Amino acid sequence: MMPVFIAVCGSDAEDASVSAETLLTAEHIGALIAQRGGVVVCGGRGGIMEAACKGASQAGGLTIGLLPNNKDEANAFVTVPLATGLGMQRNVLVVSTADAVIALAGRWGTLNEISYAMIQHKPVVLMAGTGGCVDELVTGHLMKPAAAQVAVATSAADAVEKAFALCQKQ
Amino acid sequence: MMPVFIAVCGSDAEDASVSAETLLTAEHIGALIAQRGGVVVCGGRGGIMEAACKGASQAGGLTIGLLPNNKDEANAFVTVPLATGLGMQRNVLVVSTADAVIALAGRWGTLNEISYAMIQHKPVVLMAGTGGCVDELVTGHLMKPAAAQVAVATSAADAVEKAFALCQKQ
Amino acid sequence: MMPVFIAVCGSDAEDASVSAETLLTAEHIGALIAQRGGVVVCGGRGGIMEAACKGASQAGGLTIGLLPNNKDEANAFVTVPLATGLGMQRNVLVVSTADAVIALAGRWGTLNEISYAMIQHKPVVLMAGTGGCVDELVTGHLMKPAAAQVAVATSAADAVEKAFALCQKQ
Amino acid sequence: MMPVFIAVCGSDAEDASVSAETLLTAEHIGALIAQRGGVVVCGGRGGIMEAACKGASQAGGLTIGLLPNNKDEANAFVTVPLATGLGMQRNVLVVSTADAVIALAGRWGTLNEISYAMIQHKPVVLMAGTGGCVDELVTGHLMKPAAAQVAVATSAADAVEKAFALCQKQ
Numbered sequence: 001m002m003p004v005f006i007a008v009c010g011s012d013a014e015d016a017s018v019s020a021e022t023l024l025t026a027e028h029i030g031a032l033i034a035q036r037g038g039v040v041v042c043g044g045r046g047g048i049m050e051a052a053c054k055g056a057s058q059a060g061g062l063t064i065g066l067l068p069n070n071k072d073e074a075n076a077f078v079t080v081p082l083a084t085g086l087g088m089q090r091n092v093l094v095v096s097t098a099d100a101v102i103a104l105a106g107r108w109g110t111l112n113e114i115s116y117a118m119i120q121h122k123p124v125v126l127m128a129g130t131g132g133c134v135d136e137l138v139t140g141h142l143m144k145p146a147a148a149q150v151a152v153a154t155s156a157a158d159a160v161e162k163a164f165a166l167c168q169k170q
Numbered sequence: 171m172m173p174v175f176i177a178v179c180g181s182d183a184e185d186a187s188v189s190a191e192t193l194l195t196a197e198h199i200g201a202l203i204a205q206r207g208g209v210v211v212c213g214g215r216g217g218i219m220e221a222a223c224k225g226a227s228q229a230g231g232l233t234i235g236l237l238p239n240n241k242d243e244a245n246a247f248v249t250v251p252l253a254t255g256l257g258m259q260r261n262v263l264v265v266s267t268a269d270a271v272i273a274l275a276g277r278w279g280t281l282n283e284i285s286y287a288m289i290q291h292k293p294v295v296l297m298a299g300t301g302g303c304v305d306e307l308v309t310g311h312l313m314k315p316a317a318a319q320v321a322v323a324t325s326a327a328d329a330v331e332k333a334f335a336l337c338q339k340q
Numbered sequence: 341m342m343p344v345f346i347a348v349c350g351s352d353a354e355d356a357s358v359s360a361e362t363l364l365t366a367e368h369i370g371a372l373i374a375q376r377g378g379v380v381v382c383g384g385r386g387g388i389m390e391a392a393c394k395g396a397s398q399a400g401g402l403t404i405g406l407l408p409n410n411k412d413e414a415n416a417f418v419t420v421p422l423a424t425g426l427g428m429q430r431n432v433l434v435v436s437t438a439d440a441v442i443a444l445a446g447r448w449g450t451l452n453e454i455s456y457a458m459i460q461h462k463p464v465v466l467m468a469g470t471g472g473c474v475d476e477l478v479t480g481h482l483m484k485p486a487a488a489q490v491a492v493a494t495s496a497a498d499a500v501e502k503a504f505a506l507c508q509k510q
Numbered sequence: 511m512m513p514v515f516i517a518v519c520g521s522d523a524e525d526a527s528v529s530a531e532t533l534l535t536a537e538h539i540g541a542l543i544a545q546r547g548g549v550v551v552c553g554g555r556g557g558i559m560e561a562a563c564k565g566a567s568q569a570g571g572l573t574i575g576l577l578p579n580n581k582d583e584a585n586a587f588v589t590v591p592l593a594t595g596l597g598m599q600r601n602v603l604v605v606s607t608a609d610a611v612i613a614l615a616g617r618w619g620t621l622n623e624i625s626y627a628m629i630q631h632k633p634v635v636l637m638a639g640t641g642g643c644v645d646e647l648v649t650g651h652l653m654k655p656a657a658a659q660v661a662v663a664t665s666a667a668d669a670v671e672k673a674f675a676l677c678q679k680q
Binding site: 209234251252263266 | 342379402404411420421422423424425426432433436437460
């Protein structure tokens with residue numbers, strides 16, 4: 001049976017506003033996805049992406065990194081590094097190849113991925129309390145009209161549970 | 171001298187929440203861009219895009235439509251219809267080919283284009299009072315950290331003035 | 341009525357094997373396309389592309405340059421410079437936006453565009469005697485199975501005549 | 511250590527000219543890539559792609575399918591199905607994500623992938639005697655100027671040996 005592919009989206013390592021706690025949450029999310037037999041898909045770089053890959057790979061899971069340009073951009077926990085050559089336009093592939101998106105913290109690239117998920121009618125789980133654009137979306141009105149496609153999670157376990165549940169509803 | 175390319179982004183004709191007044195504002199924006207020698211770039215379809223193209227072409231300006239798939243998707247006021255074959259992924263080209271973005275109303279595709287503009291460090295002018303994701307961005311906190319790159323406009327003339335001014339600052 | 345868009349594909353200015361005569365042929369082709377009311381589409385850079393744009397723009401025609409990255413890559417005769425941000429992957433857009441392709445000389449990028457034209461079932465006119473990959477295709481067997489979609493031309497006038505004729509057949 | 515990614519390119523199942531022997535060669539190539547610890551990258555569909563994935567997955571290797579649109583387009587032997595949403599424009603990703611390309615038989619899509627490999631300076635191994643565009647390239651002059659980047663193979667073992675050797679030279 002085909003495994004479920006969950007995109008984990010969020011800030012790269014250059015975003016100094018991401019807390020150590022948020023990185024641990026991302027790592028926990030990666031581990032839980034792998035424990036349920038899911039595959040972690042991400043942009044393959046540092047920060048949230050690296051944390052999710054670390055958690056998943058240490059739990060024995062597969063991690064796919066859709067890299068902007070070259071394979072050497074991949075973090076150490078990407079098991080399948082894909083050098084797209086598309087620069088930031090590789091974002092759309094993170095979403096296209098996933099069955100659902102879990103987002104933490106994040107800046108414009110994360111907002112870009114969330115908007116692609118909405119366009120493609122993919123479920124989006126917003127991790128509350130992680131700051132960045134994700135918390136703005138949790139507290140603001142922008143996502144309200146799409147309540148059926150969007151969930152807010154309050155823990156790593158809650159996020160993974162909701163992502164898998166929303167995949168099954170589709 | 172190279173003309174300024176202004177992207178006009180917003181809902182297509184399927185978004186019933188767009189008011190007649192907002193469409194008139196988009197048409198006025200198109201006309202003002204053309205009168206200043208600018209080129210209107212857009213996704214080439216109906217709604218806000220068609221209104222902006224109508225205003226620009228009736229003022230003698232050039233309008234470029236970056237279409238999802240085929241040339242026959244173009245509205246009647248596109249002078250240069252470009253069939254990208256990229257589907258909704260053509261959004262990034264609307265932004266890449268523009269010097270600044272003016273956004274009205276809009277749903278996920280418009281949010282997607284605004285996020286690309288932020289990633290590419292292109293100026294964004296949000297037209298207040300037009301509803302949709304644009305008004306959520308005007309009233310919410312999401313764009314606040316990028317105040318230097320983003321302006322809020324209260325009339326068509328204000329929007330075009332701010333878009334050209336922000337282009338020159340770059 | 342919608343104008344016909346003809347892509348003119350071939351070597352950029354870095355290909356030292358392109359003869360002055362071939363550049364003149366490309367310029368003549370551009371002029372003839374414009375005189376028939378057609379639009380020249382190309383990659384927007386030097387060499388064959390610049391020659392075709394020069395001919396077309398001097399004949400009062402519109403020339404569209406689909407540039408790899410930035411507008412300042414455009415040759416001086418591009419009237420609509422489109423900065424795609426796609427690098428060499430913008431090749432596909434040259435083909436997608438055209439109704440037919442005329443190819444002269446050329447290296448791997450030109451072969452790439454010709455292969456896209458074949459995939460998209462767009463007519464291809466190969467300009468004989470211009471060297472490069474185009475002459476290899478004229479004299480070799482690779483294009484033989486697609487005779488209905490491909491024509492060989494022996495002069496600029498012949499190339500433009502055949503490109504317009506093949507567009508109408510579609 | 512990062513595994514070597516080898517793209518196997520060639521006709522899909524709709525190309526009736528592909529012989530059973532050529533399919534067996536593709537399967538053998540897939541198996542040999544996997545036995546050397548390499549990853550098979552391909553377009554994920556039938557024909558040559560399926561044969562290569564079959565060989566690799568039965569030898570315990572990883573196979574990545576970069577699919578035009580949806581995951582259900584994948585052949586049964588793709589272990590990592592990636593739904594790109596790019597249609598035929600996903601070809602470039604097959605090449606971008608690979609360290610070298612082995613091509614068998616093939617039509618315009620295969621020629622497209624080979625031209626991308628040449629543009630990206632990736633090694634190309636042409637499998638002689640498999641028909642299609644690959645044999646035209648083996649017997650014609652088109653690839654001659656790029657002799658250092660291109661090899662002709664006469665057996666599956668020869669192809670895989672040359673692909674790995676050319677990767678190491680880079």
